[in-house]
Amino acid sequence: MSARVRLWVFLVGAAGFAVLFAVACFGLPAFGTVHHPYGVRAVHASLSHHTANVIASVNFDLRAFDTLGEETILFSAVLGTVVLLRQARDEHRKDPEPAVVHPRVRRFALLMLPLALLVGLYVIAHGQVSPGGGFQGGVVAATALHLLYIAADYRALERVRPLTLYEIGEAAGEVAYVITGLAAVLAGSAFLANVLPFGTFATLSSGGTVPVLNAAVGLEVVSGVVVLLARFLDQAVEIEEPDDGSPRGAGNSGDDEDNGDDEDDERERA
Amino acid sequence: MTDVLIVVALLLVAGAATAAVLNRDPVRQAPVLSFLGLALALLFTFLQAPDVALSQLAVGSAVTPLMILLTVRKVRRRPGGRRRRGQAGGP
Numbered sequence: 001m002s003a004r005v006r007l008w009v010f011l012v013g014a015a016g017f018a019v020l021f022a023v024a025c026f027g028l029p030a031f032g033t034v035h036h037p038y039g040v041r042a043v044h045a046s047l048s049h050h051t052a053n054v055i056a057s058v059n060f061d062l063r064a065f066d067t068l069g070e071e072t073i074l075f076s077a078v079l080g081t082v083v084l085l086r087q088a089r090d091e092h093r094k095d096p097e098p099a100v101v102h103p104r105v106r107r108f109a110l111l112m113l114p115l116a117l118l119v120g121l122y123v124i125a126h127g128q129v130s131p132g133g134g135f136q137g138g139v140v141a142a143t144a145l146h147l148l149y150i151a152a153d154y155r156a157l158e159r160v161r162p163l164t165l166y167e168i169g170e171a172a173g174e175v176a177y178v179i180t181g182l183a184a185v186l187a188g189s190a191f192l193a194n195v196l197p198f199g200t201f202a203t204l205s206s207g208g209t210v211p212v213l214n215a216a217v218g219l220e221v222v223s224g225v226v227v228l229l230a231r232f233l234d235q236a237v238e239i240e241e242p243d244d245g246s247p248r249g250a251g252n253s254g255d256d257e258d259n260g261d262d263e264d265d266e267r268e269r270a
Numbered sequence: 271m272t273d274v275l276i277v278v279a280l281l282l283v284a285g286a287a288t289a290a291v292l293n294r295d296p297v298r299q300a301p302v303l304s305f306l307g308l309a310l311a312l313l314f315t316f317l318q319a320p321d322v323a324l325s326q327l328a329v330g331s332a333v334t335p336l337m338i339l340l341t342v343r344k345v346r347r348r349p350g351g352r353r354r355r356g357q358a359g360g361p
């Protein structure tokens with residue numbers, strides 16, 4: 001396709017979009033009025049499914065399929081980071097030296113850690129009742145774990161963070177969401193339809209599948225953010241560049257992840 | 271009362287965002303971005319969007335600045351890697 005044809009295809013598409021968009025805009029209700037057609041319907045649907053937090057109802061009930069897509073975007077983004085930031089063949093690991101932490105900083109971080117972790121878990125569990133949910137609580141809980149990096153050092157963080165487990169957790173969160181959707185199909189309804197009993201309004205057990213999906217997203221986000229930050233921390237703290245500035249992978253093709261061989265190579269060159 | 275809070279939060283957001291743009295050093299940009307995240311979280315809270323505010327607070331003022339700082343640290347170490355050539359073969 002030549003540049004001219006491409007330009008024409010773009011112009012025709014843009015003109016079509018402009019016309020449709022203008023027509024749609026004139027069909028919208030006026031801005032800032034008391035009556036909100038979508039809001040009224042969303043609140044009604046949310047209350048009829050005993051979900052006190054309308055946002056959670058919209059995300060995990062009315063538009064649960066959208067949220068599956070959003071969760072998959074996060075999953076793919078973390079996967080991409082893992083692939084891009086993995087240890088290259090000519091890089092080698094070096095144990096970081098522990099730094100001295102001011103006692104006051106240490107005490108504050110150690111005090112905040114359980115508190116922040118609890119807040120994160122609370123926000124995940126109460127997604128159907130109060131503001132928040134799997135994503136928000138997940139990020140809070142994952143960030144809370146990293147207070148250990150501030151309070152002690154990288155070694156301490158690594159000890160409480162078996163990375164493989166979190167990588168599995170991320171995948172499990174994604175899969176749990178799909179399985180919840182398929183369970184609805186097996187129960188004779190549509191994919192991701194809310195088929196569980198709705199429970200008592202404004203309690204932890206309300207909302208049907210909403211808390212289940214929130215938990216799945218929470219698991220995925222906690223694990224995803226921990227894996228993401230772990231890769232960045234790895235690169236910043238542990239992984240060293242090749243010393244001779246040679247192009248990647250050239251020279252030492254024999255040692256895959258073998259750090260000992262790498263060290264020997266450097267000694268020979270130095 | 272709510273209007274006053276919204277205006278104050280908007281001014282904070284505009285100020286922090288301008289400061290983030292004017293700062294050329296990524297290391298200084300990170301705390302400014304963190305403050306911008308906090309200001310945006312306040313604005314979203316006053317606009318009655320607590321769900322968005324929570325996301326903004328966690329991602330915008332904690333995770334993003336941390337990732338920027340870690341990236342800067344890694345990039346700055348690159349010339350240092352060559353400097354350490356003599357130490358690589360040490361004990």
